[in-house]
Amino acid sequence: MKALYKITCLSLIMISCSSNDNNDIGDTQIEYPSFGSELEVSINGLSFDAMEPFISPDANYLFFNNLNDGINTKLYYATRVNDATFEYVGELTGTNQTITPHLDAVADMDIEGNFYWTSTRDYPTELNNLFHGTFNNGIVSSIERVQGDFNMNTPGWLTMDHGISLDGQYLYFNNARFDEANCQGPCETNLGVAQKDNVSAFNRLSNSATLLESINDANYIYYAPCISSDNLELYYTRYLKGQITTGTVFEMCVAVRPDSNSNFSLPKVLFSETISNLIEAPTLTVDKNIMYYHQKTINSHKIMMRYRNTL
Structure with a gap:
């Protein structure tokens, strides 16, 4: 588990993507979002690393995990004071394992309070490592393993990251293959889209590869997908595959589309x-x-924020 989950210190080392600022799909020029200067977020009472943030749909809760080392990684939450200030509460009850080494990380939640996260519990006896529960006031209950053909069900392959659509109907998943003997971090990754069958089962869309064909590139490692509330902007992180050095560049990227049935554009860094x-x-x-x-x-590791630039 520990070896495979070097989404860990290696999640501390990920990304790279490239594109032109302006692209055309047919005759329509793409308009990409842009964001202003970086601001540090204060989490009052927090004394350790904060990584993999997720802001709840009502913006009242900020979920995050501590150091993503795959040894003692847990989910925590804080409550909103204002945009840039949150009050630390503590561990997210129900999600965290107690026996090391373990990893519970990468929070996601839809508008109905259906909560999703990545966990190493029972791995590799159980190969499906995405979990679901119901969030209410700091507690996640009715926990189940998420099933569906987006899971690779192959040793070494994990659902490393995920992003749930606001309405809970679509899961943007990241399959990653780990092989510590031959790769630093994931050996290969692939982003895909699955549709909800029920609250704990999603199956890959038949046109998943087509929707993301301008994004997926075998030369890169992908992770941390985030789909906007209108399903038109897909954010993610990636880096160039190969040995990670002090010069490796990590980039946060966005791809866009004019409607929720269209393919995503080429990405913009x-x-x-x-x-x-x-x-x-x-x-x-x-x-x-x-x-x-x-x-x-x-x-x-600290949480940062940026405001979107208005046109």
């Missing part, structure tokens, strides 16, 4: 940093006005 200042894992408020993400600092 929004922000990029080398590993020493690593940025990753964007999440958006429902109105798309604020982006939260985490950044590596000298001694820790």
